[in-house]
Amino acid sequence: MPVCQVTVVPLGTGTPSLSAYVADCQRVLARYADLSFQLTPMATVIEGDLNRILEVVKEMHEVPFRRGVHRVSTTLVIDDRRDKPLTMQGKVDSVEEKLAGKE
């Protein structure tokens, strides 16, 4: 199962504040009980089935349009590894083990 990163950016909003749009996107995500997600200062990280992630990304992409915005720029990064399980926590743990170790 891939780990993905998504940002949904409304353009031409008239205000530089984006947090209301991000909060609405988080509300959409919270309805997908089969996906794990995590908000970072720059993006939202999602773990789960790729088809379901594409579904939720399409729904998140609609959020600013529903609030009256006319242009939206959405970026999705898919990190997909198939020789061993990939998880949000496992990716960070793996780096921290290296940092704690000698390598």
Add this chain to the structure above:
Amino acid sequence: MPVCQVTVVPLGTGTPSLSAYVADCQRVLARYADLSFQLTPMATVIEGDLNRILEVVKEMHEVPFRRGVHRVSTTLVIDDRRDKPLTMQGKVDSVEEKLAGKE
């Protein structure tokens, strides 16, 4: 209809050359007759229906796995404007008009 940008990057290939993977991705795209696309030095730009673009991106994302790669990083940027038509050519023309004009 949105204009999108996609890159499919195979990881751990053993060789820094990626063009064979990119060529295979272009072959996948060429089978989608309802989508227009354009190769740039850094990405592929696609114009068309968003559901169809997500379909082809999923298929392009599988290309390196079919060639034996174990990890793939795919990035998709969706530029979606709904107050007026957006096209690959129109976006570039619009900038070039500004450059040719006085503004």
Add this chain to the structure above:
Amino acid sequence: MPVCQVTVVPLGTGTPSLSAYVADCQRVLARYADLSFQLTPMATVIEGDLNRILEVVKEMHEVPFRRGVHRVSTTLVIDDRRDKPLTMQGKVDSVEEKLAGKE
């Protein structure tokens, strides 16, 4: 010498049209005679010395602020290969040779 891709996106502009900002960024780039660049429908591709590219990207990032915008999102992708020369044209040619050939 790396090949890079840059997008400078003004946020909160009040209008979804971005071409005036993109045109101004192109004018900045045109003053860097030692860099080659190419406008695509989704980004600007630049070829040249990395330090010079970082310099021009910093200057392009200032363009919307100078036009009164309060928030700017700039994305830079650096593709840097050191076992053989990398050029904008060479990258596209390499894919097209694969497409024309049998591989």
Add this chain to the structure above:
Amino acid sequence: MPVCQVTVVPLGTGTPSLSAYVADCQRVLARYADLSFQLTPMATVIEGDLNRILEVVKEMHEVPFRRGVHRVSTTLVIDDRRDKPLTMQGKVDSVEEKLAGKE
């Protein structure tokens, strides 16, 4: 002061595991006492002066080359807001206030 996101991806490594490279990049970052940073499952988020961030990104970009890799793809996103202070923590707090509130 901008909040930035960086990923440094080594290509052609022969193994799909990247955590050793990411750990080395974190070690580079840790030497920049004037920058705050945070590892996410998909990227590293950095807060601080833009010139210093560009300096550390250049140094992080060199990490895989020093380990013998021949091609590196580095992505930097700069989120720069100048009408009010922007911080990693403040960005997340602002979304969480919206989620806790009534809007």
